[in-house]
Each structure stands twice: as C-alpha cells, then as structure tokens.
Amino acid sequence: MRRLFLSSSATSPSPQWNLQEIADEYAYPDAAHAAGGKSGAGGESGAPGKSGAGGTAGVAGHTEGVAGRTEDVSGRTEGAWLRGNMVASLDGAIHHGGRSQPLSCQADMRIFGVLRALADVVVVGAETVRQEGYRPARRREVFAERRAASGQAPVPAIAVVTASMELDFSLPLFTEPLVPTLVVTGEDAPAERIALAREAGAEVVLAGEGAGVDPARVPGVLAERGLRRQLTEGGPTLLGAFAEAGVLDELCLSVAPRITIGEAPRIMKGPLLAEPEGFVLEGVLEEEGFLFTRYRRIRQSAE
Numbered sequence: 001m002r003r004l005f006l007s008s009s010a011t012s013p014s015p016q017w018n019l020q021e022i023a024d025e026y027a028y029p030d031a032a033h034a035a036g037g038k039s040g041a042g043g044e045s046g047a048p049g050k051s052g053a054g055g056t057a058g059v060a061g062h063t064e065g066v067a068g069r070t071e072d073v074s075g076r077t078e079g080a081w082l083r084g085n086m087v088a089s090l091d092g093a094i095h096h097g098g099r100s101q102p103l104s105c106q107a108d109m110r111i112f113g114v115l116r117a118l119a120d121v122v123v124v125g126a127e128t129v130r131q132e133g134y135r136p137a138r139r140r141e142v143f144a145e146r147r148a149a150s151g152q153a154p155v156p157a158i159a160v161v162t163a164s165m166e167l168d169f170s171l172p173l174f175t176e177p178l179v180p181t182l183v184v185t186g187e188d189a190p191a192e193r194i195a196l197a198r199e200a201g202a203e204v205v206l207a208g209e210g211a212g213v214d215p216a217r218v219p220g221v222l223a224e225r226g227l228r229r230q231l232t233e234g235g236p237t238l239l240g241a242f243a244e245a246g247v248l249d250e251l252c253l254s255v256a257p258r259i260t261i262g263e264a265p266r267i268m269k270g271p272l273l274a275e276p277e278g279f280v281l282e283g284v285l286e287e288e289g290f291l292f293t294r295y296r297r298i299r300q301s302a303e
Contacts, residue, residue, distance in 0.1 A: 165193030
C-alpha cells in the first residue's frame with residue numbers, strides 16, 4: 001500500500017499542467033504496444049509537445065445499434081486501441097438532473113479536449129448524439145503540429161453507432177465536419193436511411209451481419225480505415241457493450257468530489273460478466289479534489 005497524494009489539508013497548490021504535458025501523459029501506445037496489449041504514456045511522445053463532460057446524460061436503456069457479443073475477440077486487430085472516457089460522482093452517478101456538467105470542472109474539460117485531440121476517431125451512440133447535440137470536432141491550433149507529426153487528420157472523425165439510422169442528417173455533424181462523419185451500422189440497416197446519410201456527406205461503415213452493430217467488430221473496421229487511436233464517450237450501454245465484447249483497452253475515469261444520490265446510471269450498462277474484468281492502474285492526476293484516473297485492461301497471455 002502506498003499514499004499517492006498528500007493530505008487534503010496541504011496548503012501548497014498543485015501546479016497546473018499545460019495542454020502538451022497532458023497530451024504526453026495520455027499519449028496512445030504505439031502500434032507494437034497496442035498489438036501486445038501494453039500501455040504507457042509516451043507511445044507518441046515523439047510528436048511535439050470524459051464521460052467527463054463526455055459522459056452521457058440519461059441513457060439508461062438499450063443503446064440503439066448495439067447487438068450482443070457474437071464472437072471471441074482473442075485475436076484483435078493489430079494496432080487498434082479503444083479508450084473510454086467517462087465521469088462519475090463519488091456515489092457512481094454519471095450525471096445530475098440529466099446533465100454531466102455539474103460533475104465536471106475546468107481540469108476535466110481540459111483533459112476531455114486533449115483526449116479528443118489525440119484520437120483518430122470518437123465513437124458515440126446515436127442516442128447520445130441526439131440528446132447531447134453532438135457537433136463536428138473543431139480544429140485546435142495548439143494540437144495542429146502534433147497531429148500532423150503523427151500523420152493524423154486535422155480533427156478526429158465522429159463515428160455514430162446506430163441500427164435504425166434514425167438520425168437528423170441535416171445537422172452540422174453530418175453536413176459541416178472537417179472530416180466526414182462515419183455512421184456505423186449493420187448490413188441490414190434501412191437502405192433508404194443509408195442513402196440519406198451518404199447524400200449528407202457521411203460515410204457508412206458496416207460492422208454487423210444484422211441490423212445492429214457487433215461491438216466486437218467496431219475497433220477492427222475503424223482500424224482498417226486507418227483510425228487506430230479510438231476514443232468512445234459512451235453512452236453507458238455502448239461502453240458496456242465494448243467492455244463485454246473484450247475490446248475496451250483503456251478507461252479514463254474522472255471521479256468528481258460530489259454526491260448526487262438519485263437514479264442516475266453507472267458508467268456502463270449491460271449483462272453481468274461471468275467474472276469481473278481486471279484493469280491495472282496506469283496513472284492518476286488530481287486537481288481541486290477531482291481525480292483523473294487511467295486504467296488499462298489486463299489481457300490474458302492467450303490473447
């Protein structure tokens with residue numbers, strides 16, 4: 001056992017990290033480490049140098065488009081790395097009154113922005129898009145050189161997971177992105193909705209044999225498009241589906257020094273696992289009592 005932090009009675013303020021320092025801390029592992037299931041900051045440190053606010057408000061039911069697990073993912077796509085980012089209160093709530101903002105803070109928002117800036121793609125459920133009014137990722141000059149050095153597009157693509165394709169394709173998310181928005185769906189998705197998505201400028205990605213999306217296939221089909229640095233911001237059922245399918249490599253969990261009580265859901269929703277999944281602590285940051293933790297999934301040697 002070891003003490004990670006000084007007592008809260010300590011009077012000296014903690015130094016505030018700049019965005020590049022945070023980016024170095026949260027850098028994705030390089031392709032070799034990702035394939036071997038190893039993590040650690042600095043995988044991309046050669047570049048210049050949650051859901052926090054990414055938590056999903058009020059998505060407690062079945063996430064549209066996510067089918068049950070259909071395959072064992074012991075042989076996962078080489079180089080793909082799927083990271084989740086969520087926020088929770090001390091009593092486990094992911095929102096207060098339907099909004100995650102009361103559980104966030106300036107440091108949480110900085111990390112939220114950095115995680116997006118490091119990713120090739122942000123994967124999100126359709127209901128989250130509808131409820132939170134998702135917009136295209138915006139270009140941030142402070143990360144432009146870093147992304148260029150890593151061979152990335154100016155901004156991450158947004159990938160929306162949906163079975164029904166019941167999305168408003170007139171929204172800026174589909175009509176005004178710097179890079180095309182992806183719509184991830186199943187092979188039996190409504191053909192007329194697929195046509196509407198493509199007319200709006202979205203790219204349709206098939207990741208399931210039926211109408212729904214097989215979560216085990218999502219990291220692979222995205223990595224095949226060159227999008228290996230993957231970030232999901234939920235909602236809880238989508239994140240739970242990725243975890244249950246065995247493809248969630250890393251979880252960034254912001255713990256807010258708040259208690260909400262109420263009926264808000266946990267960060268993941270889904271069927272009970274046969275055995276609890278093990279994760280190892282990779283890092284902890286603290287500011288104003290908020291803890292910003294990073295955990296990596298422990299993979300068995302057979303994987």
